[in-house]
Amino acid sequence: MRRKITIAIDGYSSCGKSTIAKGVAKKLGYIFIDSGAMYRAVTLYCMENKIIKSGKFKEQDIIAALENIDLEFKANPQTHLSEIYLNGKNVEKDIRGMDVSNMVSPISAIKEVRTKVIALQRELGRSKGIVMDGRDIGTNVFPDAELKLFMTADENVRVQRRWKELQSKGVNVSVEEVKKNIAERDHEDTHREHNPLRKANDAVVLDNTHLTMEEQLNFAMKLAKERSGA
Numbered sequence: 001m002r003r004k005i006t007i008a009i010d011g012y013s014s015c016g017k018s019t020i021a022k023g024v025a026k027k028l029g030y031i032f033i034d035s036g037a038m039y040r041a042v043t044l045y046c047m048e049n050k051i052i053k054s055g056k057f058k059e060q061d062i063i064a065a066l067e068n069i070d071l072e073f074k075a076n077p078q079t080h081l082s083e084i085y086l087n088g089k090n091v092e093k094d095i096r097g098m099d100v101s102n103m104v105s106p107i108s109a110i111k112e113v114r115t116k117v118i119a120l121q122r123e124l125g126r127s128k129g130i131v132m133d134g135r136d137i138g139t140n141v142f143p144d145a146e147l148k149l150f151m152t153a154d155e156n157v158r159v160q161r162r163w164k165e166l167q168s169k170g171v172n173v174s175v176e177e178v179k180k181n182i183a184e185r186d187h188e189d190t191h192r193e194h195n196p197l198r199k200a201n202d203a204v205v206l207d208n209t210h211l212t213m214e215e216q217l218n219f220a221m222k223l224a225k226e227r228s229g230a
């Protein structure tokens with residue numbers, strides 16, 4: 001009998017974590033949650049409400065704003081994928097721009113921001129049957145996850161992939177700008193004080209530099225089946 005498990009996918013920026021997480025969730029009939037979307041939505045709220053101005057903010061102002069931020073996920077009826085809502089508004093697209101990408105790492109490093117977001121993540125994962133991707137899912141959010149993947153890829157490959165993705169969404173940005181953003185985020189996400197990105201001891205590394213999507217999915221699905229006792 002196959003049991004529902006928790007699958008945690010962590011790794012650097014633009015490694016294709018969400019793509020593989022979505023693929024695995026679809027095949028297993030699990031919920032997919034993009035944990036980075038929550039940090040992005042908090043950042044968007046603070047930008048829209050001028051709590052972040054010209055890239056600057058006071059930590060206590062961000063902390064004070066948290067009580068006015070309500071985050072939830074709802075399934076898109078067409079794609080069946082969960083999309084993030086900020087105070088009742090779907091912000092799935094608004095959170096993906098470079099403006100938010102450039103500010104999200106310092107915002108996500110604030111302890112109180114993490115406490116709020118992590119509580120919601122744990123709530124969402126209470127009944128298992130979930131694939132969540134992020135930076136601290138296997139190490140901190142779900143330390144008992146039955147399957148933990150740590151994704152990585154060559155930096156240039158990641159830059160190219162991210163640049164193409166942004167181009168396809170109509171975001172006009174240079175390769176250099178994407179490269180700088182990825183390098184800065186990786187540095188900040190691995191060096192922050194609270195829940196930095198690191199590989200959990202029991203995580204399986206998936207380096208997808210030279211792998212097709214199908215190969216990555218097969219790799220993850222084989223492990224998921226083993227771990228769920230199928």
Ligand code: DC
Nearest residue numbers: 035036039104105108134135136185
């Ligand atoms: O996965 P992403 O690029 O959308 O994540 C945006 C930022 O959010 C990332 O640079 C760091 C932060 N983040 C985090 O601190 N912990 C997570 N579990 C997920 C994201």
